[in-house]
Amino acid sequence: MPEQEQKKIQKKGGGAGGDAGDAGQVKGSSKAAELKEEMDEILDEIDSVLEENAEEFVKSYVQKGGE
Amino acid sequence: MAIEKVFGTETEYGIAAAGADFNPVLSSSVLIATYAGSLRRIRWDYEQESPLRDARGFEPLQAREPSDEDLGLANVVLPNGARYYVDHAHPEYSTPECRSVRELVVHDKAGERILERSLEEVARSLPSTPKLSIYKNNSDGKGNSYGTHENYLVDRLTPFGDIVRDLTPFFVSRQVFTGAGKLGAEAQWDERGRSIYQLTQRADFFETEVGLETTLKRPIINTRDEPHADPDKYRRLHVIIGDANMCEVAQFLKIGTTALVLKMIEDALLPDLTLRSPVQALHTVSRDLTCTAAVPLADGRELTAVQLQWEYFEHARKYVEREDDQPENREVLERWEAALSGLETDPLSLHRELDWVAKYRLLEAYRVRDGLDWSDPKLRAIDLQYHDVRRDKGLYERLADSGKVERLTTDEEVERAIMEPPEDTRAYFRGRCIARFPDSIAAASWDSLIVDVGTDALQRIPMREPLRGTKAHVEELLAASEDAAALVARLQS
Numbered sequence: 001m002p003e004q005e006q007k008k009i010q011k012k013g014g015g016a017g018g019d020a021g022d023a024g025q026v027k028g029s030s031k032a033a034e035l036k037e038e039m040d041e042i043l044d045e046i047d048s049v050l051e052e053n054a055e056e057f058v059k060s061y062v063q064k065g066g067e
Numbered sequence: 068m069a070i071e072k073v074f075g076t077e078t079e080y081g082i083a084a085a086g087a088d089f090n091p092v093l094s095s096s097v098l099i100a101t102y103a104g105s106l107r108r109i110r111w112d113y114e115q116e117s118p119l120r121d122a123r124g125f126e127p128l129q130a131r132e133p134s135d136e137d138l139g140l141a142n143v144v145l146p147n148g149a150r151y152y153v154d155h156a157h158p159e160y161s162t163p164e165c166r167s168v169r170e171l172v173v174h175d176k177a178g179e180r181i182l183e184r185s186l187e188e189v190a191r192s193l194p195s196t197p198k199l200s201i202y203k204n205n206s207d208g209k210g211n212s213y214g215t216h217e218n219y220l221v222d223r224l225t226p227f228g229d230i231v232r233d234l235t236p237f238f239v240s241r242q243v244f245t246g247a248g249k250l251g252a253e254a255q256w257d258e259r260g261r262s263i264y265q266l267t268q269r270a271d272f273f274e275t276e277v278g279l280e281t282t283l284k285r286p287i288i289n290t291r292d293e294p295h296a297d298p299d300k301y302r303r304l305h306v307i308i309g310d311a312n313m314c315e316v317a318q319f320l321k322i323g324t325t326a327l328v329l330k331m332i333e334d335a336l337l338p339d340l341t342l343r344s345p346v347q348a349l350h351t352v353s354r355d356l357t358c359t360a361a362v363p364l365a366d367g368r369e370l371t372a373v374q375l376q377w378e379y380f381e382h383a384r385k386y387v388e389r390e391d392d393q394p395e396n397r398e399v400l401e402r403w404e405a406a407l408s409g410l411e412t413d414p415l416s417l418h419r420e421l422d423w424v425a426k427y428r429l430l431e432a433y434r435v436r437d438g439l440d441w442s443d444p445k446l447r448a449i450d451l452q453y454h455d456v457r458r459d460k461g462l463y464e465r466l467a468d469s470g471k472v473e474r475l476t477t478d479e480e481v482e483r484a485i486m487e488p489p490e491d492t493r494a495y496f497r498g499r500c501i502a503r504f505p506d507s508i509a510a511a512s513w514d515s516l517i518v519d520v521g522t523d524a525l526q527r528i529p530m531r532e533p534l535r536g537t538k539a540h541v542e543e544l545l546a547a548s549e550d551a552a553a554l555v556a557r558l559q560s
Contacts, residue, residue: 038471039432045465046433046449054448058208061451063081063091065155066213067281067307 069330069391070301073164073220073492073533074322076175078311079157079213080182080456081202091156092140094199098158099141099151101192102185144511146486146502147177148494157213158182158201163494164513164533168323168395170489172315173476177484179203183456184485203311204454205268208447210253212272214281215311219326220533221302223294225333230304231277231288233332236340236364237325238287238308239349240375242267243358243414244406245321247310248423250430250441250450254350261442263354264430266423268310270353276345281307287345295513297531304329313454313463315475316420320406323399327383330391337382340375341365356427358410373410380407419473425466426453496536499545500554507551520552528558 051057082091082098142152148163160178165171182201189196206212221230246266252259254271265271278286291305306325312318331337341364342348348362352372361369370378380403387396402420409417418424430446433439439446455461458468466472488498493514500516501508509525510517516528530536548554 041469042429042466042471043433043436045469046429046462049460049462049465050445050448050452051460054452055444057083057085058444058448058451061081061083061207062209063083063156063207063211063213065091066079066157066211067155067216 069333070220070222071166071534072326072329073166074168074171074326075162075164075218076171076178076322077159077161077214077216077218078175078178078203079154079159079215081204081207081213081454082156082158082199083202084197084199086197089197092153094196095153095156095158096141097193097196098182098185098189098199098201099143099153101188102151102181103141103143103145104188104192144497144501144508145181146488146498147174147484148488148492148498148501149174149178149181150513151181155213158185163488163498164492165489165494166491166534167489168319168326168399169475171322172318173480173484174489175312175318176315176476176481179456180481180485183458186457201456202451202454203313203456204247204451205311206249206253206271208249208251208253208450210255212253212269214269214307215309216281217306217309217322217325219304219306219329220296221304221329222333223298223300223302225302227290227302229332229335230329232339232341233337234328235276235287235345236342236375237328237379238306239342239345239352239362240372240379241321241324242270242349242352243372243376243410244317244417244421245309245312246353246421246423247312247317247454248426248450250447252354257350261447262440264356264427264441265353266356267353269308270349273308273346273349287349296533301533310422311454312422313461314420314422314425314472316402316406316473317422319475320399320402323395324379324383324403327386327391327396327399328379331379331382331386334386334390336386338378339366340370340378356414358414373407376403376407380404419471422453422463425463425472426450429453429462429466490538491534493530493533493536495538496530496541496545499541500551503545504551504554518551518555520555526555528555 082095084094140153144150150161152159160181162171162174162178165174186199186201189199205215247268249268250264251261252263252271273285273287275284275286277288277290278284279290280286281289285307287308289305289307294301294303309321312321343363343365351360351362358373359371361371363369384400387400406417406420415424418428430449433449434446453462458464467474488494497511497516507519508516509519514530518526518528520526544557548557
């Protein structure tokens with residue numbers, strides 16, 4: 001079910017807006033190249049700011065008590 | 068006739084630190100007290116719930132020594148009229164009361180900057196403290212949630228049953244634009260665990276339709292009745308079902324559309340859209356990234372969340388045209404219409420406006436590039452860091468910095484709101500008094516100030532009308548009062 005949902009939305013996004021997650025499917029047109037460039041830029045940015053040991057950190061992130 | 072809407076948000080921020088001996092309660096307190104630093108620490112007035120609060124005019128109160136509770140965890144009122152305090156194990160920021168949606172977006176952002184500045188202050192003045200991080204989100208991904216609440220001033224005469232009937236389908240369906248996005252399912256009945264992405268942080272934690280609870284058995288409509296204003300005239304609707312928004316457009320839509328819907332409820336203009344199973348519908352909508360799932364209504368119809376929103380929108384459009392034609396309402400309608408049209412044709416096109424879409428786009432691109440499974444911990448780290456308040460580390464902030472999400476505010480406006488209250492609500496009087504007479508304000512609450520005028524008895528200034536105490540009302544009075552005693556004398560004369 002989750003996988004189906006994800007696929008469905010990818011297809012929809014790619015069809016109408018050439019959007020998220022479809023960088024690999026829409027290579028060729030200049031718009032797609034632009035999109036890929038933009039997404040690559042964002043992903044590089046994530047790599048550069050993601051905390052060291054991010055995976056360990058997120059595992060230890062526990063918030064008890066709220067509201 | 069509907070009353071003017073006054074609103075504010077309260078955000079509990081997630082707090083974490085490297086190291087095993089981290090105490091979130093004390094760390095939150097240190098964070099707030101350190102920020103308050105040079106600002107005089109003003110105690111929050113817990114006496115507002117006592118019978119004294121119903122007295123009219125000025126009451127002489129007995130001077131007293133501060134109790135242990137008073138000296139406990141940090142709890143301050145800021146010069147911008149906001150409250151910054153420890154709530155359970157979180158730092159919480161409550162904006163001042165606003166009457167413009169745009170201004171609330173500015174003040175909500177100012178809260179993020181205050182949290183960020185607090186981190187910087189702690190790092191500077193207490194360098195041996197373990198490095199803290201702060202997140203504006205609502206879930207730790209492990210079944211624990213903390214709230215982002217909205218408050219709206221509502222006419223006491225409006226039957227609460229009307230609010231429940233008309234607001235419940237609205238809250239269920241507004242998730243399509245208010246959701247901050249979340250990787251994973253935390254509802255106990257959902258066994259898919261880490262492998263799904265959903266629209267909202269909070270839907271998993273809601274189990275009932277109406278109730279007083281906020282931490283267990285959370286209800287879609289919360290019944291807390293603390294008006295913080297004249298209780299004969301007003302209700303403060305305490306909304307606990309929203310997500311913490313980073314995107315300014317999402318925040319603008321959340322507050323703006325809800326305020327309009329409340330006005331239409333007060334004027335009894337909405338059709339009955341009662342859902343057959345609101346809690347189930349809430350979960351269905353949050354789990355449907357295509358925004359095409361239909362949910363059953365009590366009358367037998369089946370509508371998608373977007374269709375339900377169109378119903379509210381169409382009524383709001385007529386309402387604004389006929390009865391409430393103000394520029395900001397028109398802007399709410401324009402953005403609402405654009406969001407619903409986008410959600411109908413291609414939800415992912417709204418990556419500049421909506422948090423759940425912006426974050427999904429990051430996660431999906433990262434996942435595809437590195438060939439990761441949806442359950443990969445790295446994606447969870449990205450989800451969390453989207454909400455990091457530091458401008459150089461938070462992923463939302465990185466998107467905003469490079470123009471990849473739409474801003475409604477300017478940095479200058481947000482900076483100003485860190486110290487300046489809104490000018491058109493009682494927050495102006497509160498904030499200005501705290502800025503002008505920091506040594507004389509013994510305590511403050513939403514609906515009163517307690518002033519030490521140098522005599523034995525403290526003086527309470529009631530502020531039971533949220534739209535009084537504006538700049539227009541009190542600017543001259545404040546300018547003419549050389550100290551707090553003079554201010555009280557003028558108010559009494």
